[in-house]
Amino acid sequence: MLPESLRFPPGGKPWLLYGLFGASLVLNLALAVKYSGGDEIAPEEPGQAESAPIVAPIGDETTISNPSVPANLVAPLPEPLGVARAAGTEVFTGVVTSSLSVTFQAATAANPAALTAVYARLFAWDVDLRRDLHKGDTVEVLYEQPDGAEPLVLAARLRSQPGTGTEKVFSAWRYQAPGDRFPSYWSDTGEEVPRRLIDGPLPDYEQITSLLKDRPTHExxxxxxxxxxxxVAPRAGRVTRTNWNHAANGNCVEVQFSDGATAKFLHMNENGVKDGQTLSAGTEIGKTGNTGRSTGPHLHYQLERGGRVLDPTEYHGTLRRQLPPDAMPGFEQARKELAEQLDGRLASR
Ligand SMILES: [Zn+2]
Structure with a gap:
C-alpha cells in the first residue's frame, strides 16, 4: 500500500497509473499559464485579445553552463511519484511522458499550469523544453503554494535522460546571496541559474518571468x-514619448538610444523623465509599478529598431553570476536543507 499522502487522487489510484492514462489522452504541448507578474498585452495593439504567456526557452542559447552532476551524487528517484506535502511545502515528482505541462497535469499539483510555468522559467535558460525533453526525464520541485499566488519554488531539478550515458542533471536552489536584494536560484556549484541582461534596465529585480520568445503576441x-x-536607462539616449496608450501600457516611457534602438518601459509607477529629455546611461527614469493592463507588479521592457522587435537577450547579451567563495558555506548549508526535503520527499519532517 502507498502512503495516503503520496497518492492521487487521495484514496485513489497511485499517481503513476493515473498519470499515464491521462497523458495518453492528452498531448498538450502548450506550456501556457497566466500568472501574476506578467502583462498580457501587445502594447501597440490595444484591440488585441489577451493571450496566456507560454514559457519557452531562448532559442539562441547554445551554451549549457548549468553543469551536469554525476549521477552518483544525486539521490535516486524514489517510488511512488506524485505530490508529498508537509508544513506548507510540497514536493512534486514526475516522469515526462509527452510534454512538461502534461507531466505536471498528470500528477496533479494543485495548480499544474502555474507550476509548469515557474518550473520552466528556471530551466528554459539551459534546455529547450519543447524540443529537448525526453520520455523518461524526471522533474522534481519543492515549492510552497500561497493562496491566490503562483507557486514559490524552493528547489527544482530536471534529470535529462536518466540512466543513459548522456544523462544531465540541472538543479536550481533558492538562495539569497549576501548583498542581494532578492533570493535567486543557484546550481549545485553556486552558479546562478537564470541569466541576467548585461547592463539591463533593472539593477535589482526578483525574476525574469517572460522572455521575448515565450509567446508571439508578447514583444x-x-x-x-x-x-x-x-x-535606469541602459544606454544613453533621449526620451521620445511618455504615457501613450495609457489604458494598456500604464505609465510608460520610450527612449531612443544613441545607437538608434528604441526602448519601451511599461506599467511604471512613476515616470521620472520628460519628453525630449536627454539621458546618460544609468540615469534613473522612474520606478516600476503595476499600472495599465498588468497582472502583477513588474516591468515590461521592449526593444525595437527600424520597426522590428529586438530580443533583449541578444541586444544586451547575458551573463551568469557565480557565488563568491565566502558565500559558498552559507549556500551549501541552505542547499543541503532544501535537498533533504526534495530528496526525502519531506518524509523526515
Ligand atoms: Zn510584458
Missing amino acids: GMDFKTPIGTPI
Whole structure:
C-alpha cells in the first residue's frame, strides 16, 4: 500500500497509473499559464485579445553552463511519484511522458499550469523544453503554494535522460546571496541559474518571468519586481514619448538610444523623465509599478529598431553570476536543507 499522502487522487489510484492514462489522452504541448507578474498585452495593439504567456526557452542559447552532476551524487528517484506535502511545502515528482505541462497535469499539483510555468522559467535558460525533453526525464520541485499566488519554488531539478550515458542533471536552489536584494536560484556549484541582461534596465529585480520568445503576441521581457524598484536607462539616449496608450501600457516611457534602438518601459509607477529629455546611461527614469493592463507588479521592457522587435537577450547579451567563495558555506548549508526535503520527499519532517 502507498502512503495516503503520496497518492492521487487521495484514496485513489497511485499517481503513476493515473498519470499515464491521462497523458495518453492528452498531448498538450502548450506550456501556457497566466500568472501574476506578467502583462498580457501587445502594447501597440490595444484591440488585441489577451493571450496566456507560454514559457519557452531562448532559442539562441547554445551554451549549457548549468553543469551536469554525476549521477552518483544525486539521490535516486524514489517510488511512488506524485505530490508529498508537509508544513506548507510540497514536493512534486514526475516522469515526462509527452510534454512538461502534461507531466505536471498528470500528477496533479494543485495548480499544474502555474507550476509548469515557474518550473520552466528556471530551466528554459539551459534546455529547450519543447524540443529537448525526453520520455523518461524526471522533474522534481519543492515549492510552497500561497493562496491566490503562483507557486514559490524552493528547489527544482530536471534529470535529462536518466540512466543513459548522456544523462544531465540541472538543479536550481533558492538562495539569497549576501548583498542581494532578492533570493535567486543557484546550481549545485553556486552558479546562478537564470541569466541576467548585461547592463539591463533593472539593477535589482526578483525574476525574469517572460522572455521575448515565450509567446508571439508578447514583444518584450517581463521582470517581476516590487512596485517602486528603480529603473535606469541602459544606454544613453533621449526620451521620445511618455504615457501613450495609457489604458494598456500604464505609465510608460520610450527612449531612443544613441545607437538608434528604441526602448519601451511599461506599467511604471512613476515616470521620472520628460519628453525630449536627454539621458546618460544609468540615469534613473522612474520606478516600476503595476499600472495599465498588468497582472502583477513588474516591468515590461521592449526593444525595437527600424520597426522590428529586438530580443533583449541578444541586444544586451547575458551573463551568469557565480557565488563568491565566502558565500559558498552559507549556500551549501541552505542547499543541503532544501535537498533533504526534495530528496526525502519531506518524509523526515
Ligand atoms: Zn510584458
